[in-house]
Amino acid sequence: MINSIRGAAAIVGVADEVSPSGVIDVPLRELEARVITAALADAGLSLSDVDGLCTCTGGTLMHSVELAEYLGITPRFTDATQTGGASYGLYIEHAAAAIAAGLAETVVIVYASTPRAARKRGEKGLGVFATPERLEWETPFGVMLPLSAYALATNRHMAVYGTTAEQLARIAVDTRTWATRNPRANQRDPITVDDVLNSGYVVEPIHKLECCLVTDGAAAVVVTSAQRARQLERQVYVLGAASATSHAMITQMPDLTATPGAVSGPAAFAAAGLTPDDIDVVQLYDSFTITVLLALEDLGFCKKGEGGPFVADGVLAPGGALPGQTSGGGLAYTHPGAFGAFLLVEATRQLRGECGGRQVAGAQTALAHGTGGVLSATSTVILGTEAVL
Amino acid sequence: MINEVKSSGLPVPEPSAVSAPFWEATRKHQLVMQRCASCRHLVWYPRHVCPHCGGFSLQWEQLSGQGIVHAVSVHHRPAHPAFAERVPYSVVLVDLDEGARIMSNVFGPPPTVDDHVSVTWLPLDDGRNLPVFEPR
Numbered sequence: 369m370i371n372s373i374r375g376a377a378a379i380v381g382v383a384d385e386v387s388p389s390g391v392i393d394v395p396l397r398e399l400e401a402r403v404i405t406a407a408l409a410d411a412g413l414s415l416s417d418v419d420g421l422c423t424c425t426g427g428t429l430m431h432s433v434e435l436a437e438y439l440g441i442t443p444r445f446t447d448a449t450q451t452g453g454a455s456y457g458l459y460i461e462h463a464a465a466a467i468a469a470g471l472a473e474t475v476v477i478v479y480a481s482t483p484r485a486a487r488k489r490g491e492k493g494l495g496v497f498a499t500p501e502r503l504e505w506e507t508p509f510g511v512m513l514p515l516s517a518y519a520l521a522t523n524r525h526m527a528v529y530g531t532t533a534e535q536l537a538r539i540a541v542d543t544r545t546w547a548t549r550n551p552r553a554n555q556r557d558p559i560t561v562d563d564v565l566n567s568g569y570v571v572e573p574i575h576k577l578e579c580c581l582v583t584d585g586a587a588a589v590v591v592t593s594a595q596r597a598r599q600l601e602r603q604v605y606v607l608g609a610a611s612a613t614s615h616a617m618i619t620q621m622p623d624l625t626a627t628p629g630a631v632s633g634p635a636a637f638a639a640a641g642l643t644p645d646d647i648d649v650v651q652l653y654d655s656f657t658i659t660v661l662l663a664l665e666d667l668g669f670c671k672k673g674e675g676g677p678f679v680a681d682g683v684l685a686p687g688g689a690l691p692g693q694t695s696g697g698g699l700a701y702t703h704p705g706a707f708g709a710f711l712l713v714e715a716t717r718q719l720r721g722e723c724g725g726r727q728v729a730g731a732q733t734a735l736a737h738g739t740g741g742v743l744s745a746t747s748t749v750i751l752g753t754e755a756v757l
Numbered sequence: 758m759i760n761e762v763k764s765s766g767l768p769v770p771e772p773s774a775v776s777a778p779f780w781e782a783t784r785k786h787q788l789v790m791q792r793c794a795s796c797r798h799l800v801w802y803p804r805h806v807c808p809h810c811g812g813f814s815l816q817w818e819q820l821s822g823q824g825i826v827h828a829v830s831v832h833h834r835p836a837h838p839a840f841a842e843r844v845p846y847s848v849v850l851v852d853l854d855e856g857a858r859i860m861s862n863v864f865g866p867p868p869t870v871d872d873h874v875s876v877t878w879l880p881l882d883d884g885r886n887l888p889v890f891e892p893r
Contacts, residue, residue, distance in 0.1 A: 500773070501802055503768075503770050504769075504770050504773070504776060504802070505802045505859075505860060506860055507768050507770075507837075508767055508768055508769045508770075508887055509848050509860055509861055509862045509887075509889075510832060510835065510836040510837055510839075510840040510843075510846060510848060510862065511836055511848050511860070512832065512834075512836045515830075516830045516832070516836075516848050519830035519831075519848075520828040520829070520830045520848070520849075520850055521828070523828045523829050523830060523870065524827065524828040524870065527828070527869070527870035527871075528870075569831070569833055571830050571831070571832055571833075572830065572831035572832075572833065572845075572867075573830075573831075617802075618850070618860070619801065619802070619850060619858055619859060619860045624827070624828055624850075
């Protein structure tokens with residue numbers, strides 16, 4: 369059954385916070401409140417309009433309820449589902465469904481994380497991968513998570529399909545080229561394929577410059593009913609959204625070269641009534657270069673196994689046939705631990721024509737695809753302007 | 758909370774109730790795994806319910822310890838102090854001949870995909886052993 373959320377909801381406000389140093393040393397709640405307020409102002413709305421709240425960071429048990437209290441709101445719809453970097457696209461799917469069902473009218477989705485500030489303060493990481501199963505069946509073998517898992521998937525794709533290090537490096541190069549056009553990007557110096565290949569292995573076959581940044585940051589998205597959206601200044605419609613999961617640990621991944629994007633992608637396209645050929649700009653979660661390559665294949669932008677040749681000639685770069693990761697992505701813009709919310713912010717800005725030197729001319733459709741865990745969970749969101757509704 | 762066995766140096770936790778037969782067999786250098794009595798699938802990692810059919814009758818059986826390398830990641834920096842002397846070491850996925858995939862190590866020159874490997878045992882100080890693999 370095809371889900372029926374097409375056109376039910378629209379993104380009407382976005383905001384994100386990054387810093388040139390990569391550090392934003394303020395309490396998480398304050399950062400969340402700041403970015404939510406900014407996104408609501410962008411929409412021409414205020415906290416009193418909000419009756420839905422989606423968030424899963426902050427390290428506490430009932431985060432959506434606690435944040436609502438902090439903000440002084442009493443949402444009738446909350447969602448704190450945690451699928452890593454896929455959570456935020458999933459929230460779009462759930463928010464659109466809730467709005468379509470009359471469970472909410474205006475939903476705020478927020479993400480904030482300050483790993484760099486926490487490190488400065490000497491705090492230890494959350495140990496998010498330290499589940500009992502991983503501690504017993506993976507940690508004894510000296511894994512570094514999530515890196516080792518992505519390295520295994522990269523190695524397998526190279527072995528089965530002949531994908532080369534140069535092809536994968538090209539993804540990092542093109543993403544950095546976009547970042548040179550974004551004054552707010554953390555890494556703005558252009559790089560070459562040789563720079564990537566000479567940057568050293570973090571876990572072989574993944575090179576340092578194929579890895580996302582670790583920076584502080586926050587992002588928020590305001591979603592409201594299509595009816596309400598039409599009364600506001602700017603609307604980007606949710607045409608389709610879907611999510612999927614396939615495993616938690618890399619040993620349990622059914623096929624190391626196929627992600628749950630092969631489920632969420634076709635479902636989102638079916639809901640939108642579109643095909644990959646209809647998409648003007650993509651924001652694919654680039655935790656590592658392999659994450660982008662697998663997404664391109666699983667979403668149907670190229671055939672399974674052909675991701676290497678597909679990206680080799682700059683298809684994702686400025687001027688390419690499929691402009692991708694136009695903010696500079698997790699590789700060069702910002703990456704506080706989960707990039708999913710930033711994908712939605714950039715997709716929206718592209719469709720609103722606000723991206724200045726990195727604007728994809730005339731973009732009417734955008735796809736944002738989040739990946740969480742170790743290629744474990746995905747969410748695919750297809751957005752469009754009024755013209756394609 | 759799982760307690761780490763500190764004395765061996767390797768970050769291996771104490772067995773849980775469900776995994777105890779696996780670890781007990783490692784004392785005799787035997788690689789054992791659960792098989793579902795209903796659907797006959799091997800089940801990795803140890804659990805109470807079959808993820809293939811939902812069956813609750815899981816029985817331990819001994820495996821050959823032979824397999825082929827499915828994927829390789831080479832670690833040039835140790836993830837844990839116990840691996841400091843072993844770099845570079847490979848974290849691998851091994852497809853066992855009986856049809857299950859597990860994570861393990863190959864030490865020495867990194868293997869490549871489709872290499873044939875056999876289980877070998879890394880002693881822990883409490884008499885258990887950690888199953889790792891070597892070329893065959």
